[in-house]
Amino acid sequence: MHQKNACFLVIGNEILSGRTQDANIQVLACALNEQGIRLTEVRIIPDIAERIISTVGECRARFDMVFTSGGIGPTHDDITALCVAEAVGVRLIRHEESFRRLETHFASKNFNEARQRMAWLPEGATTIENSVSVAPGFSIGNVHVMAGVPKIFAAMVKWLVPQLEGGTPLVSASWHSPTLYEGDLAQGLEAIQSDFPHLDIGSYPYERKNGRGVALVAKGYDPAAVQSAAGRIHALISSLGANPIEGEPAPDQT
Amino acid sequence: MHQKNACFLVIGNEILSGRTQDANIQVLACALNEQGIRLTEVRIIPDIAERIISTVGECRARFDMVFTSGGIGPTHDDITALCVAEAVGVRLIRHEESFRRLETHFASKNFNEARQRMAWLPEGATTIENSVSVAPGFSIGNVHVMAGVPKIFAAMVKWLVPQLEGGTPLVSASWHSPTLYEGDLAQGLEAIQSDFPHLDIGSYPYERKNGRGVALVAKGYDPAAVQSAAGRIHALISSLGANPIEGEPAPDQT
Structure with missing residues (x-):
């Protein structure tokens, strides 16, 4: 069965400048795994309109789904909705239900022009709900636009992703050893990968304060094959x- | 003056699957800022040869410099050197100095075929030194290939980046307030951005265990302009x- 694939566009100068450590990629990746959707690319791009428009345009054609984070607040650098509308080829219009919600949430004197901008969405968009903030994310076609603030992003992912059409969940099994080195098990591991061509067999050195080691991971969409490969990994570590x-x-x- | 721009390719299924939280983007971004090189895109891609080759090929043409992390160890999924050679259009050859170093480091009985692979680099590559590991990173043309393990990556960045031709360092200044909301300062902030078109004026909501707030950041290559804009930010916060x-x-x- 074809696994749906996805691309995540992180829109934000603050990640590229090193100001902010990303916290959203792992949250989205794990939620997509459970839904049987494979995250196959992430791009982090700046808050520059032409870059957002061209990247959304390219990625919505290349991937089954595109997720974005960042740039949907009330300030001048929040240009994601406008750019996504442009990339998809629709107008930006006032989303009446979102407008009313924002108006109710903010006292009328605080519902200024900047905050009203958050109710302007691409024509035809449906909103992404979240339990934290009244400012909406939205979906239009295969593009799903979410907030950059980690708590709001996570709430939007939790609401949205279970509704998307996915496939078989990705499963994995791991063994690790603090006494092995990658160079010692490379040959044996390659043999396991050859015998399980539909799985990803990965080797990941780790460092901890109290020592180092290697973790070996079998990952794929066939739970029985993953378990068999994990058995082979166990045997390989023991044999060394x-x-x-x-x-x-x-x-x-x- | 033209600021050199850079793209960072994070090569690794483990980030895309959510297994591993990236720790390298921020390290590279901060080192590049100091050198006056602007990180303008990050892509995270899987360990799939055709994806690595096409992405390296595209990005080395589009950006002044390309940095990669991951896939230079001894196991079957370590295919970065081969893919970069292919993208650049050169052969993979045994790098004799690296081979001798690896041979000296590993006792002869441990210097197996898997470990010997780490000495095969694109023809014409120069090595990237690091204080942690004897396995080399390398530079070929404008492509700089480094390890994925954070401790080794950081050591390679520290050695490499100060040698690259950069420009004026990026500087920034920030003020924050735990009592403000983005929607209240959006209009004033936009006016500051208009007056300093060559700076990035950013607004970043934050959440902490003991509260929330907004940080306002002025960033650019002209320290005097950054200080002036920061003064305006200070005045804006006070005025509210x-x-x-x-x-x-x-x-x-x-």
Whole structure:
């Protein structure tokens, strides 16, 4: 079965300048996995209209779905809705239901021109609800536009993604060892990958405050094959004289 | 003066699957800022040869410099060197100095075929040194290929970036306030942006365990203009009855 693929456009100078550490990619990736949608590209681009328009235009044609984060607030650098309308080829119009909600939320004296801008969406868009903020995200065609603020982004993902048509969920199984090195298991791991061509067999060195090691991961859409490959990974680690530990290594305690 | 621009390609299924939280983008972005090189796009792509080759090919033509992370270890999914050679149009050859270093580092019995692969680089490449690992990164033309493991990546960035021809460093100044909302300052902020068209004037809502607020940032290559714009930001916050606090809000204590 064809797995739907997705591209995530992170719109924001603040990530590219190093000011802000991204917190949204992992949230979206994990939600899409559960829904059987594969995140196959992420692009982080600046708040420049021509870059947003051309990138949305290219990616909505190349991927089954496009998700965006950032640029839907009330300030001058919030230009995502306008750019997505342009890329999709529709007008920006006032979304009446969103306008009324914002008007109710803000006292009439605070519902200024800047805040009213948040109710202007591409014609034909449907809103993405969230429990945190009254400012709407929206979907138009295969483009899903969400907020950049992590708490609001996560709430929008939680509301939206379970409604999207996906496929079989991605599943994975892992073993790790603090005494092995990638160079020692590369040959054995390649043999496992050859025997399971439809799975991703990955090898990930890790560093922790109290030591290092390698995690080996089998990932794919066939749970039985993933379990078989994980059994082979276990046997490979054992055959090299190490003690396989199930799952991923624990993160450092902070 | 033309600011050199750069694209960063993060090569790794583990970021796209949500397994791993990226830690390298911010490190590279900050190092490039200091060197006066502007990171204007990041792409995260999977370990698939055709995707790596086409993306490197496209980005090396579109941007002044391309940086990559990931895929230079000894395992079957480490295909970055081969793909970059293909994209640049040169052969992969054994880099003799790297080979000798690896041979010295690993006892002869451990210097197996998988580890020897790490010494195969595109013809004409120069190596990127680092203090952590003996496996080399490399530069070929405007493409700079580095490790994905954060500690090694950071060491390679630290060695490489100060040697690149850059320009004026990017500087920024910020004020924040825990009592303001974006919608209240949007109009005033837009006026500041209009008066400083060569700066980025950004507005970033933040959430902390003990509250929320908005940070306002002026950023650009002209320190005097950045300071003037920051003065205007200070005045704007004060004019709205709030108390401006210099700099960025402190992160949550973890």
